[in-house]
Amino acid sequence: MLDPVKLETLRAVTQHRSFSAAAAALNLTQPAVSRQIAALERQLGTHLVRRLRGRVDATPAGELLLRHATVALDRLALAEAQVRSLVTAHGNVVRLGSFFSALVHLSAEAGAILGDTHSGLRIADDLVDRAEAYAKVGRGDIDLALVFTHRFTSTPAPDGVRVRRLFDDPLRVLVPAGHPAAGRTAVDLADLRDDVWIRAHDGALARLLDLALADRGLHPPLLLAGHGEEPVEVQALVAAGRGITLSYDLTVVVSEHDLRLISIIGAPAGRTVSVAVPDGPLTPPVRATLDALIEVGRRRGAAVRP
Numbered sequence: 001m002l003d004p005v006k007l008e009t010l011r012a013v014t015q016h017r018s019f020s021a022a023a024a025a026l027n028l029t030q031p032a033v034s035r036q037i038a039a040l041e042r043q044l045g046t047h048l049v050r051r052l053r054g055r056v057d058a059t060p061a062g063e064l065l066l067r068h069a070t071v072a073l074d075r076l077a078l079a080e081a082q083v084r085s086l087v088t089a090h091g092n093v094v095r096l097g098s099f100f101s102a103l104v105h106l107s108a109e110a111g112a113i114l115g116d117t118h119s120g121l122r123i124a125d126d127l128v129d130r131a132e133a134y135a136k137v138g139r140g141d142i143d144l145a146l147v148f149t150h151r152f153t154s155t156p157a158p159d160g161v162r163v164r165r166l167f168d169d170p171l172r173v174l175v176p177a178g179h180p181a182a183g184r185t186a187v188d189l190a191d192l193r194d195d196v197w198i199r200a201h202d203g204a205l206a207r208l209l210d211l212a213l214a215d216r217g218l219h220p221p222l223l224l225a226g227h228g229e230e231p232v233e234v235q236a237l238v239a240a241g242r243g244i245t246l247s248y249d250l251t252v253v254v255s256e257h258d259l260r261l262i263s264i265i266g267a268p269a270g271r272t273v274s275v276a277v278p279d280g281p282l283t284p285p286v287r288a289t290l291d292a293l294i295e296v297g298r299r300r301g302a303a304v305r306p
Contacts, residue, residue: 003039007072009026012025014056014066019056044061071159078139093123093285094122096145097146098145099128106293109299114289121289128145129229130147133276140278144286147275148271149274165274169248170248171208171268171269171270171271173192173244174235174244174262176240177257177259181260187262188216189213189216190218197244199225199245230251249270275294
């Protein structure tokens with residue numbers, strides 16, 4: 001049977017590409033790291049690492065072993081975290097990973113529900129992206145994570161992590177409160193051909209905006225601002241009357257007195273908000289928090305305008 005301690009050492013050596021750096025990260029001496037790698041190589045009868053030009057790389061055998069070792073080590077870390085959770089229940093603190101607008105809105109909404117049903121329970125928020133959320137849930141570093149997926153998503157949930165859908169977050173047109181279309185419930189993008197459109201430099205919303213405008217054959221003037229999946233800077237510019245943009249319902253964090261969300265006729269697909277849950281038993285506090293998030297999703301889904 002392979003020793004997980006030695007496997008962790010092998011992972012550290014290949015991640016840091018150095019025996020000395022791995023030793024520092026593991027709080028070991030360099031000779032101790034070398035002995036552990038040598039013992040693994042003797043056990044398996046092959047070289048697992050090679051030294052090239054001042055760095056250490058995995059051999060093909062080492063890469064194969066690491067793929068299996070990473071899964072096994074992450075599952076062991078999750079098992080340890082879950083056992084500790086069963087013993088201590090985190091002191092009624094649930095660690096919740098969230099993307100930005102979920103942290104602003106959904107975590108607070110779940111906390112309000114828990115305040116009525118589990119007054120001693122507290123949510124500790126951790127701002128993470130989707131890939132980091134899956135990894136942390138899989139290792140047991142956090143208990144649950146709110147994530148979103150859309151047509152550009154390419155990060156599947158790893159083994160040991162289940163994803164439960166909460167609600168669909170539709171795509172809208174975001175306009176300033178004084179815009180001529182602000183009083184309408186729905187609009188065709190072709191009706192907004194004369195507006196300046198504010199587009200993030202990168203991210204899924206930027207790509208969706210490009211596709212939506214191209215689908216209508218529109219080539220309006222663009223104002224570039226903001227970065228990433230939820231460019232809040234764009235909302236401030238819309239509120240200031242500099243232009244209009246596309247936004248998800250949940251993403252709006254600037255005062256709604258200054259902004260209006262309008263449904264899109266023939267809208268592109270929005271995104272799905274879900275909760276990532278580890279396999280295995282959940283402690284009562286984590287179960288209660290999951291139930292609260294499911295209730296938040298039910299309310300959000302019921303409130304979505306067609």
